[in-house]
Amino acid sequence: MDPTIAFILLTDGLAGSALYLIIGLGLVLIFSVTRVIFVPFGSIAVFAALSLGAMELGRLPAAIPLIGLFVLLALFMECLRMRRQHSWRQWPRVLGVWGVLPLLPCALAAWASYQSAELVKVAAAVLLAVPLGPLIERVALRPIAHSSVLALLIVALVLDQVLSGLGLLWFGPEGLRTSAALEGSLTLSSGLAINYQTLLTMAVAFGLALVFYVVLQRTRIGKVLHATASNPTGARLVGIRPAFTATIAHLIAALLAGIVGVLISPVATIYYDSGLILTLKAFVAAIIGGMSSYPLTALGALLVGVSESFASFWNSGLKDAIVFGLLIPILVIRSGLAPHHEEEEEGDA
């Protein structure tokens, strides 16, 4: 392998790493706050990407009916809750939060699909992903929030199947690539160049990681999330509502998913079911971080992205298998580090 190819593979790998880093941040955030291994993350990113593609073709993105469906379900469940708790007075707030707010990005997207400015469409696609996180949490995860991690994982996995099934139904089986890429490249020396799109991806990931760090360490909401993650019972005792933190965590994660969607769609062909494999590779990174450490997850993302890129040079059909194979040494090291992991105890289900 000559240095030029190695350099190209390395930059490709770094761009991939950047994406896995963003996904990994969202996954670790949701897992630490809600114990949910949020498998549908990648599918939300795919919805953002496919919606952008649809808007570029001047069509209404299918994420709109999806959000509409979830809004109806969420409102229905909120009504049931209000009836159970005799709290009908909350209806204006409920209608605002679960009815109107999620539909705003839909309106924006509907408007943007008739605009010509690419940036508007990109922004609309990102925002379109945002309501999906909290809506999915409200409809499917909150009712069983107290189940075991494994039950939550099954539900998350099935949710991903539902989302990709709906994606297939509404977007169709064809893959697509969007044109929202930055053109051109930065020439370093003879033959060595980095695409602007790659640089943009890395810059966004780096910036987001920085924002994540600052938000979690410095702001009030960050501290609330941090408190819930490190001691859920303690957080409840000081008045932090678990449902609220879960909604915030899913909101942030969905925003990240939207960003991943628009960053990846110009460089890779996205199909309705591309989400799962995207999420799982980021999970390999998150497992390196023990599903709890953000810096180690970043390191893991780097490892996954770069090895994927080099693996694809060697055998593109097996590159995913090779990345998952990375899990084996990682898990061996982890189980050596933590031989006395305490499992959760369960009663007879």
Place this chain on the structure above:
Amino acid sequence: MRSRFCNVGLPLAGLVLIALVPQWLGAFHVALLNDIGIATLVVLGLVLVSGIGGALSFGQAAFVGIAAYTSAWLSTAQAASPWLGLLLALLFTCGSAWILGSITMRLGGHYLALSTIAWGLAVPLVFANTPALGSHSGIDGIPPIQIGDWVLDQSRSVFVLIWLAVLAGGWFAANLLRSRVGRSVRALRGGKVLMASFGADAFRVRLMLFVMASAYAAVAGWLYAHANRFVSAAPFSLHASIDYVFMMVVGGMAQLLSALLGSTLYIGLNNVLQDVLPLFTSRGAQVNSLVFALLFLLILERVPGGIGRPLARLLSRVRPGRPVQTAFDPASVLPRRALPARGELVVSVRNVVKRFGGLVAVNDVSFDVHAGEIVGLIGPNGAGKSTLFNLLTGTLPLTAGSVQFMGDPITGLSQRDVALQGVARTFQHVKLRPGMTLLENAALGAHARGRCGLWRGGLQLDRQEEACIMAEAMRQLERVGLAGQAHERAGSLPLGTQRLLEIARALAADPVILMLDEPAAGLRLLEKQALARLLNTLRSEGVTVLIVEHDMEFVMNLVDRLVVMNFGSKIAEGAPDDVRADPQVQAAYLGSEA
């Protein structure tokens, strides 16, 4: 009782059906039943490892695939006999499960689930990208299985083999669950501290289950390859693994029959949908998988126990399980260990220190326990009693000092090794298996005294030892006064009785010393009195007891000697009356003015 019905009735009825069904049904339905049988085998394994063992696997379809491809490749490219294929398929599948399990099982439950998801995605990718395995087009022309001159090349003939395998697999699993190993399997969800307290290794039991589940998948994969005579990567995808989990959840995770129920419902419904959906939509296949995913979600959210559970409840109403008084042969006894003579040194604690970061929880504590006496370890809240208890039982490692048991150091031994040496314990927060009977819970205690493993348990070659274990468990129940309720479920007991049951379980281990962690906590007066009476009787029988207790009054009238702790240090030791008169003890309990 039920076991009679399960042991003889079900297999017999099964055999008759296997002989008759292919005569009655058309080829299409026989083929459908073959699919159901193969899925049932896979889900049987999944119920064992995930439903009962609590370690979720999303890799079962990949295991099926490994077995199917192994046998397919051997019998086509190498022209080997399918029976050799079965052997190697088992070897590869179980080997890979063993490797995968040993690196993930020590970590938390979700690591196995995540790694098997990755595994489930990666394995079909390898199939589809390996030219020797036919890449995307798969392997065809696989020869049928042959038994002597009988060639199983029709779905009717394969039907017999498939369902015999299901029957054998179900019989083995049902036997196993009722055996010594099976009781430890059913105790897995109680956590590894409970497992270690009677000398079982949670990691090894889970790993065994995982390998066993992969063996079931291997047999299923082998049958699949030679029944369909064609394999490709698609049926072994992650989606198929999720479908298996779906079948398990639908049937009701923790019962073997749910494997049959779940796979029948799933495949049956799938078949119906394939007929019905095209009438409404042109994209039937897409809607089909969506319908299943939504149905799965609904079941998970609304009926988390699956539909097997309400069904089982209905059945038990029709045919209530008669509690049968099994007679125990007094000659069935387990070998006992040599117990120390009264007055011999049993436990010797020397200068034990435990620090948690900067906090010194136990500071330089020393005391002895001799055979045949009851020693109480008391102290106000936060004195370090429970920490010391955990140090003695190997639950926590020492920072400094040493603990000797029967003259040998046990410092640094694992909890399980300490238990195997003859230290039996109870728990402050009672750890019983609520779904198991009192007898079975007590029998758990005798786990380390039995030898029969997976094979003898599954093949019912453990009858003699089982009789001894059960007789021993019954004797211990009698000893604590619970023999009359031996066949009730432990979950229905009040707290005081649960504590007695824990003591019976500890006694069943034939311990050198019994360590009780706050046995009186949360008990009512009458329950406390019953407990004290029991402990007095045990003392008169020569049992050595160490009690960690918070309740001064309870221990005062019971123990021979007291060790009093406060703020991590020992402040007094001696006979109850001397300790009661000690000014330091009074200060610790009542404040310095008392």
